[in-house]
């Protein structure tokens with residue numbers, strides 16, 4: 001089966017990765033991380049989240065981070081915006097893309113953003129309109145598309161329904177997220193097919209967490225369908241504050257190694273990402289979660 005020749009890797013470590021860290025990560029460390037990732041060649045970095053600091057204290061420095069990073073022309077720096085308050089902050093901070101985030105499960109929607117799916121869509125409407133008015137890219141994330149920590153199974157119809165609502169809001173890109181990392185390859189293809197039924201395939205992305213060690217094989221399954229956008233997190237940082245036990249996103253180093261081996265172009269320098277992973281892991285005082293990153297560091301050390 002032929003695979004795409006080129007993919008876009010969206011680096012989400014500075015946001016999805018760090019948001020779950022209990023200890024405060026100072027803005028200057030986040031800035032250095034984003035700068036290193038920019039230098040590594042990513043076209044899109046999720047750098048900030050303008051949510052309530054009571055809900056996600058780690059993201060309270062988002063304004064400082066957006067002000068401090070060295071921006072490379074052409075690179076999109078994204079920010080999460082759950083409502084108009086978040087949108088105004090993202091606009092002021094110079095985000096190139098705003099991300100509205102909903103869920104395919106009612107239970108997760110309530111826990112994560114304190115409202116039902118229907119209420120969330122209503123809340124996103126003015127954000128979507130404002131993004132268009134200001135010429136910002138609009139992305140949507142659909143959490144728990146493969147399973148929910150509170151509700152369990154999530155019907156394919158629910159995924160298709162939320163993807164269609166996000167499409168109707170005018171999204172440029174829609175992320176299909178495995179929040180708790182429970183997907184397996186056939187399930188990945190079934191859920192992605194449900195999304196493909198509602199939105200153009202070149203605007204769909206796979207956002208896989210690696211809780212059960214299935215993320216890479218799920219990415220491969222999505223590649224087989226023709227999906228060309230994937231999210232990953234340097235050093236496998238992350239988890240989800242509203243999904244107990246969920247580990248980080250799939251590690252960027254692991255995804256790059258697989259893409260390089262498949263001859264799929266990413267535009268990202270693996271060695272530079274390994275260095276960025278070593279930098280943030282050293283700050284956090286623990287070994288990074290990327291197997292490829294750790295293997296390359298061990299090889300370098302001789």
Ligand SMILES: CC(C)(COP(=O)([O-])OP(=O)([O-])OC[C@H]1O[C@@H](n2cnc3c(N)ncnc32)[C@H](O)[C@@H]1OP(=O)([O-])[O-])[C@@H](O)C(=O)NCCC(=O)NCCSC(=O)C[C@@](C)(O)CC(=O)[O-]
Nearest residue numbers: 050051052055082085086101112113114141143144177179
């Ligand atoms: C959505 C809300 C705000 C609703 O929270 P709420 O309590 O229902 O909101 P509210 O409108 O009633 O406001 C309550 C307070 O929050 C403040 N507030 C309200 N909005 C903002 C804002 N934008 N920025 C800063 N402050 C805000 C507001 O000013 C007020 O402050 P107070 O008067 O009490 O001092 C809240 O539930 C929230 O912030 N949730 C964030 C949850 C979150 O960030 N989760 C993690 C990101 S999603 C994710 O990681 C999944 C993803 C995307 O990676 C994909 C996947 O893997 O699944």
